[in-house]
Amino acid sequence: MCLAIPMQVVAIGPDGMGTVELGGVRKEVSLILLDEVSVGDHVIVHVGFALSRLDRDEAEATLQMFAEMAAADSAAGQSIAPRNDAPGTLPS
Amino acid sequence: MRYLQAFRDRGLVRAVAAAVRAEVQPARRYHLMEFCGGHTHAIARYGLAALLPENVRLIHGPGCPVCVLPIERIDGAIELARTPGVILCSYGDMLRVPGSGRTSLLKTRAAGGDVRMVYSALDAVALAAANPERQVVLFAIGFETTTPPTAVAVLQARAAGLRNFSVFCNHVLTPSAIQSILEAPAVRDLGTVPVDGFIGPAHVSAVIGCRPYEYFAEELQRPVVIAGFEPLDVLQAILMLVRQLNAGRAEVENEYSRAVTRTGNRRAQMLVAGVFELRRAFTWRGLGLVPYSALQLKESFADMDAERRFPLPSRPVPDHPACECGAILRGFKQPAECRLFATACTPDTPIGSCMVSPEGACAAHYAYGRFRALSETAP
Numbered sequence: 224m225c226l227a228i229p230m231q232v233v234a235i236g237p238d239g240m241g242t243v244e245l246g247g248v249r250k251e252v253s254l255i256l257l258d259e260v261s262v263g264d265h266v267i268v269h270v271g272f273a274l275s276r277l278d279r280d281e282a283e284a285t286l287q288m289f290a291e292m293a294a295a296d297s298a299a300g301q302s303i304a305p306r307n308d309a310p311g312t313l314p315s
Numbered sequence: 316m317r318y319l320q321a322f323r324d325r326g327l328v329r330a331v332a333a334a335v336r337a338e339v340q341p342a343r344r345y346h347l348m349e350f351c352g353g354h355t356h357a358i359a360r361y362g363l364a365a366l367l368p369e370n371v372r373l374i375h376g377p378g379c380p381v382c383v384l385p386i387e388r389i390d391g392a393i394e395l396a397r398t399p400g401v402i403l404c405s406y407g408d409m410l411r412v413p414g415s416g417r418t419s420l421l422k423t424r425a426a427g428g429d430v431r432m433v434y435s436a437l438d439a440v441a442l443a444a445a446n447p448e449r450q451v452v453l454f455a456i457g458f459e460t461t462t463p464p465t466a467v468a469v470l471q472a473r474a475a476g477l478r479n480f481s482v483f484c485n486h487v488l489t490p491s492a493i494q495s496i497l498e499a500p501a502v503r504d505l506g507t508v509p510v511d512g513f514i515g516p517a518h519v520s521a522v523i524g525c526r527p528y529e530y531f532a533e534e535l536q537r538p539v540v541i542a543g544f545e546p547l548d549v550l551q552a553i554l555m556l557v558r559q560l561n562a563g564r565a566e567v568e569n570e571y572s573r574a575v576t577r578t579g580n581r582r583a584q585m586l587v588a589g590v591f592e593l594r595r596a597f598t599w600r601g602l603g604l605v606p607y608s609a610l611q612l613k614e615s616f617a618d619m620d621a622e623r624r625f626p627l628p629s630r631p632v633p634d635h636p637a638c639e640c641g642a643i644l645r646g647f648k649q650p651a652e653c654r655l656f657a658t659a660c661t662p663d664t665p666i667g668s669c670m671v672s673p674e675g676a677c678a679a680h681y682a683y684g685r686f687r688a689l690s691e692t693a694p
């Protein structure tokens with residue numbers, strides 16, 4: 224129920240509405256719950272409303288931390304991902 | 316797609332899981348409750364439990380608003396849908412939830428009731444504007460994520476002067492439920508399991524912020540780590556909880572910093588505060604009567620309160636006698652311990668609420684975990 228996904232704002236319209244996109248799918252949602260939002264921002268969309276703006280710096284910092292953990296893990300000699308199935312992502 | 320797929324990277328998931336295994340102390344117990352159904356679903360879908368050492372146990376919490384709604388409220392929505400002249404608007408999650416007497420909103424629609432599935436609360440307002448001769452009722456359910464959208468819908472309907480729009484309000488609050496699991500005597504009598512730490516809600520926290528959890532961390536000495544719903548988020552939160560427990564800390568930490576701040580979404584909080592007030596008590600399936608755990612429309616919006624506009628049944632309806640949803644919602648039992656699980660109760664023919672919503676513990680286990688569990692127990 225509380226699932227929400229990051230989508231990118233591609234247009235801002237009247238009445239607090241805007242168009243967001245993910246993987247080619249576009250959707251009209253309400254941006255009224257956000258203080259400020261610009262075209263190009265990523266927002267977390269839930270039941271037709273953008274609930275929060277995704278902080279790109281924080282997202283990149285989190286991903287960077289994961290990358291460092293993976294590097295440290297391989298350096299420690301524990302093979303965490305056999306070559307034949309990495310790189311890869313889990314299904315969406 | 317970057318901010319979705321990157322958090323599902325297989326290699327990184329294995330690295331974080333390896334870090335958890337390396338840091339867990341074998342003699343210590345790590346009972347971690349993931350409050351949210353979104354986390355329950357991610358854990359089952361990506362098989363995360365299988366990556367963890369045996370003494371790290373994930374306990375599914377009551378954080379699925381579809382699952383915790385008592386049957387009498389579903390009966391209320393069905394009654395509304397049967398009322399001549401009413402269009403009942405509901406999120407898709409609620410349509411198949413069984414009410415009493417083997418009925419549901421979907422069956423009520425098949426029998427002639429006007430039930431519309433809406434994606435946004437604003438769709439219900441638009442329906443009210445387009446159908447001035449009909450009464451449009453929004454079956455409003457959900458935690459703090461869906462509450463601000465309902466508030467916006469109420470304000471827009473008021474601004475547009477719509478007199479045929481009302482809300483059947485079933486919005487519930489996350490912090491009071493967590494507190495009730497930890498310390499309510501009534502819940503303890505029903506049976507609970509000890510919880511050492513919490514994986515905190517993702518998008519609920521985007522709205523309310525990290526601050527409301529500071530009370531549990533301090534007063535009840537349980538660490539809380541707020542986590543996103545992707546597999547890497549959940550594993551990283553488990554690692555952070557393991558580290559806190561190892562160090563004897565009980566703090567609120569935020570793994571989901573890309574979407575959650577300490578104060579949350581102030582604008583959404585203000586809108587909610589303007590439209591809703593606390594209910595003195597609300598019945599949760601599995602937890603019973605929880606004080607100050609739900610919202611109702613303020614007196615100034617009483618004319619838009621469906622519970623005042625329509626006569627609704629309020630008699631409590633017991634769960635199916637063999638259904639273990641209540642114990643499962645408290646983390647006291649596992650889905651496979653219910654004798655209806657995967658026999659009489661399946662996603663196609665759900666008896667209990669935990670089987671209806673994909674985020675319910677039973678539906679998640681049915682879809683992703685039951686054959687793995689069988690192969691593990693096979694000789």
